[in-house]
Amino acid sequence: MERAYSPVRILVMLGIILVLIMADHLSSPTFAFNSGQGNVQTALSQRDETACAPCGAPCPSTRD
């Protein structure tokens, strides 16, 4: 059976995604915190319990 994909293309795609994730992480407050910088707010405990929806939207009743 002929292969339906190019292995090189798969590896390149996954590599690009990994690089993007790493680039995002290396510039983040969490990485700064892990590197010893204090006074940085990270998002690990990020639930906003006052929000009205999972995306963080406020309640309609609180809007002008």
Place this chain on the structure above:
Amino acid sequence: MTDSAVLQTGLQQPGWQVDRFIVATALAGLALLGGLIWLETAPFMVALFVIGSVLGMALYHGAFGFTAGWRNLVVKKRGAGMRAQLMLFGLSSLIMVPMLYSGQAGLVGAVAPVGTSLVVGSFIFGLGMQLGGGCGSGTLFTVGAGNIRMVVTLVFFIAGTVLGSIHLPWWLDQPGFDPVPLVNTFGVSGAIIVQLLGLGLIARWVNRVERKAHGNLERGELLWKGQEHGVFRTLISGRWPFTWAILILAAGNALTLALSGAPWSITFAFNVWGAKAMEVMGVNMSQFEFWTWEYPAMALKDSMLTNAPSVMNFGLLLGAMLAAGLANRFNEASRSRPEGRQFLASVVGGLLLGYGARLGFGCNIGALFSGIASASLHAWIWFVCAFSGSLLGIRLRPWFRLPN
């Protein structure tokens, strides 16, 4: 020649082939990303990553597609897929509603406002499901399995969520009211009973549609054993009976709630990925109200590895890839590339999915599955409106050269 291995003596299953390259790549990806999450975040994030990968395998091996289930009912008048979804919602409701309202601090349900935004968003999402070829979970697991058309859908899905996030504050200012948890009206037991009755009524309607068209019911959703192979081979390479997928998906959502404090969601991560991409391109997303709200602002600023939906989505993609490799079917749906109107359907469908998901407070997972598991009224309205949008989408599919 392929790299597929013929596993014979060890597993005593002649002719059982796996795609060694895809399996090895998926396992390497899981180990690499899992290790990074372990080193840089917290153990519960690794657990969520693992849960995401198991959910990806369950969705792929169980062929648990919400979109196809709805279309099969409308077009072929077969209701097994739809009944499987209803069973999933009922089981999750039984497990998660008591968890959420047990008084334990730190657990937040998938509840959302009810109003114009929800109605319009969920209708648009349902339309997008049929044109884009998948819902939130369906798009992700098929991308993980190497489907090129769904990659196009995902890219425009992400673009749609970003546009939706910019417009959401305006939509929230249209008529609507605050979330309505059914528990406030009926109590915990009452809310579960009301929801089970609602699901039962829908199941009855589905049965009536199928019986009227065929004179009988195909009870595929009740099977416990694979039809083609033994238990072990079915577990590893699929296809799973619906019951297995239902149990795994229900347990996965409950574990997600217990570990992260909120039920399973998918599309908020797309929002974050899209907004981060826009910022890389020089757009200051903080100028838009949505990205000034506390949770989105923090998610945008910090690493994707600290965002639970993102981490679970990464796991889901790799889990589906692993499952497709084990089934030796990776990229099988992409032998003919989408062109012309089919490509256009992916673009339009993706945009509608993304925009609708943001306005509708999530997709079939975050709004529908997790919403019903949280006994929120908005999930039921989402269900009705998305199904209505899906009916329109099914009528439009032939124009886009998409088979019904």
